[in-house]
Every structure is written in structure tokens, then in C-alpha cells.
Amino acid sequence: MSKGEFILPEDFPQLQNDTFLRAARGEQTEHVPVWCMRQAGRYLPEFREFRAGKDFFETCRSPDACCELTLQPLRRFPFDAAIIFSDILVVPQAMGMDVQMVPGKGPTFPEPLKEPEDLQRLRAKVDIAKELGYVFQAITLTRHKIEGKVPLIGFTGAPWTLMSYMIEGGGSNTHSKAKRWLYRHPEASHMLLKMLTDVIVEYLLGQVAAGAQALQVFESHAGILGPLEFQTFSLPYLHDIARHVKEKLKEARQEVPMIVFAKDAHYALEALSQSHYEVVGLDWTIDPRLARERTGGKVSLQGNMDPCALYAPKERISDIVKNMLEGFGTRGYIANLGHGLYPDMDPENVGAFVEAVHQHSKQMVKQI
Numbered sequence: 001m002s003k004g005e006f007i008l009p010e011d012f013p014q015l016q017n018d019t020f021l022r023a024a025r026g027e028q029t030e031h032v033p034v035w036c037m038r039q040a041g042r043y044l045p046e047f048r049e050f051r052a053g054k055d056f057f058e059t060c061r062s063p064d065a066c067c068e069l070t071l072q073p074l075r076r077f078p079f080d081a082a083i084i085f086s087d088i089l090v091v092p093q094a095m096g097m098d099v100q101m102v103p104g105k106g107p108t109f110p111e112p113l114k115e116p117e118d119l120q121r122l123r124a125k126v127d128i129a130k131e132l133g134y135v136f137q138a139i140t141l142t143r144h145k146i147e148g149k150v151p152l153i154g155f156t157g158a159p160w161t162l163m164s165y166m167i168e169g170g171g172s173n174t175h176s177k178a179k180r181w182l183y184r185h186p187e188a189s190h191m192l193l194k195m196l197t198d199v200i201v202e203y204l205l206g207q208v209a210a211g212a213q214a215l216q217v218f219e220s221h222a223g224i225l226g227p228l229e230f231q232t233f234s235l236p237y238l239h240d241i242a243r244h245v246k247e248k249l250k251e252a253r254q255e256v257p258m259i260v261f262a263k264d265a266h267y268a269l270e271a272l273s274q275s276h277y278e279v280v281g282l283d284w285t286i287d288p289r290l291a292r293e294r295t296g297g298k299v300s301l302q303g304n305m306d307p308c309a310l311y312a313p314k315e316r317i318s319d320i321v322k323n324m325l326e327g328f329g330t331r332g333y334i335a336n337l338g339h340g341l342y343p344d345m346d347p348e349n350v351g352a353f354v355e356a357v358h359q360h361s362k363q364m365v366k367q368i
């Protein structure tokens, strides 16, 4: 696929269930759509079996494997959307950094960025089609193989979250190495965030050209910033991403809803609801009614059941879901967890969550 060449929607099987897309646009649907972050993941025995003995990023680079892993959860549960199997750390790889997934430890950068001079190690101009073409191929293949059952979501990490990984070199409790840059090297920090933003915009446009029907931007490390730091080092870049992606899509007469998930960013709810994203994703620490109030009906909301509620017995899950639905209401709402599924979660309880969302929301819609 050459740059700027758009595959026409009619090339793909027709979409049969558009509840997710309609809810993202703020419309009333017959039932509340539901999907789960990390729905393609280790809680599924078939996922563990398929991934066994294979390197994580090798798997990410195989379009066939990504397609299979994306489809696995759909064979079990009536999810209303699929998310392409990949990882946010393919972007730092595309910029020239080595990233490995170490079993039991998680993502690891053998040579993280230490000082501003290290920015010179990054590719100044990234050939997105060359470096990340495998993700685009995975999306196109999956969009065909999904046979129009549900929409396919593409995604990226947000600049601050990626920057923090690139400097920390892996997971961290304090993120103090990355935050040190913000306080000590603000100019170099902005330089890096801008570089990431440029790559991310092209990457997301490539995903849409390849067939992604919605885009989610993961600012997973928002909560580690305070309000002022978020306003300075995260929000402007989240804005720029949505603005530039939408501008380009408009030129190509395409419309794709965008979701921003800034985990633990309570303080930024109002700002996020005015940041050009159709949907704001919420973690479980925010009360649904309060979130509606603070976002003032400007955006659709997505979330936000505590993933750990899936450890509860099924009847209790049903009650928790009912309560959540009553808090959010059924219009302009996409049910999800407040973060990803954990590997030790019981697939049966995930099924109970999905069923409870559909069942309770259908009842509620009938009573409107």
C-alpha cells in the first residue's frame, strides 16, 4: 500500500453491528455496546496456547498471528468491537529503539534514553509504511476476516506514555527518571513529545487507510502527572493528534471516531471533553454520574468497571454492571473496564460482564 492511498470501505465486508460506532457519535442504541481493553490476552487459554514459545514482538510483526489473536475473543463473547492485537511500544521500535518483552518482567528497553543528547539516536524521519507496515497489513487482513461482524479499533500510545517508557526503560512505580526530564529538560521533553506526535499522527492515518474504524489513544501514564504537568506535557499533544488526524481524514472524506483514555487523569476530565475526541475513556476511580456532569454531554463516555470486579461471583457482577449503566445512562455510552483484563481472570466472568451489559441496557432502553 502506498502512502496516502485509501482502501475504499466497499472493499470490506459490510458492517452488521454498528452499535459501538453509533454510541461513539453520541446516538441512542438498542443496547449499550461493550468491549474490554486487553480482550485479546492471556486470560484466554487459546491465547496462551497460540502465543506459547513465541516472542511477543515477533507475534506483533506477523499479520496472520495478530489477526487470529484479535478474532479469538469474538469467537467466545458477543463483544461489539474488536481491537487489533499489537502493542503501544511498536512506535519507539519504529523510531529506532530496541524493545524486548521479557516474560515475567514486561517491556524492557536495553538502552533507554538517559540525557537529551540521546535524542540523536532516534530516527529523525520515520518511514511509517516501512517500519509499521506490518500493523497496517494486520488491520487490513483482520478487517476482511472479521466479516463485518463488529468494527475494528486501531490504537496508539500517547506521546507522554511512550516518552516515559523510552526513558524509564520499562515499567516503574515512580516514573522519576521520565519526570526528571520534564523538570530538568523541558525543552528536550517537548522536542521528544513533538517527534512522537508526528509519528503517531501518520501511524493513526495509516491505520485508518488500512481499515481501522475507530482509534483509541492510550495515555496510560497520565495519573503520574499533576494537573499542571498534564496541561503542559500531555494535553497539547493529545489535542494535536486529534486535530491533525481529523484534518487529514476530512480531506479524504473519512470520519473515524477517536477515543482518548487518560488513566487516572481526574483533574483533566473537563479539558479532555473539549480536546476533539468523540469519546473519553474512564478508569474505575471516577463516579459515572460525576463524569457525565463534568463532561457536560459534550462527549460519549467509555468505561469504567473496576477490572477486579470480575473476581466477584457472576450475580454480583450483574449488579455492579446495572449500577454502572444507571450511572452513565444508555445514550453515548460504551461499556468497558476501567483498565485491561488481568491474566488470572476467568473467561466465564468476562462473558457474564458482557451479557449483563447487553441484558440490563436492553431493559433500560425499553423503558425510555
Ligand SMILES: Cc1c2[nH]c(c1CCC(=O)O)Cc1[nH]c(c(CCC(=O)O)c1C)Cc1[nH]c(c(CCC(=O)O)c1C)Cc1[nH]c(c(C)c1CCC(=O)O)C2
Pocket (backbone or CB within 6 Å): 036, 037, 038, 039, 040, 041, 042, 051, 056, 083, 084, 085, 086, 087, 088, 089, 101, 102, 103, 104, 105, 106, 107, 155, 218, 220, 340
Ligand atoms: C502500557 C501499555 C502497553 N501496551 C498497551 C498499553 C496501553 C494500555 C494499558 O495501559 O495497559 C496496549 C496494548 N497491548 C496489547 C493490546 C492488544 C489489544 C487488546 O487490548 O486486546 C493493547 C491495546 C497486547 C498485549 N501487550 C502485552 C500483552 C501480554 C504479554 C503476552 O501476550 O505475552 C498483551 C496481550 C504486553 C505488554 N505491553 C505493555 C505492557 C505493560 C505489557 C504487559 C507486560 C506483562 O504483564 O508481562 C505496554
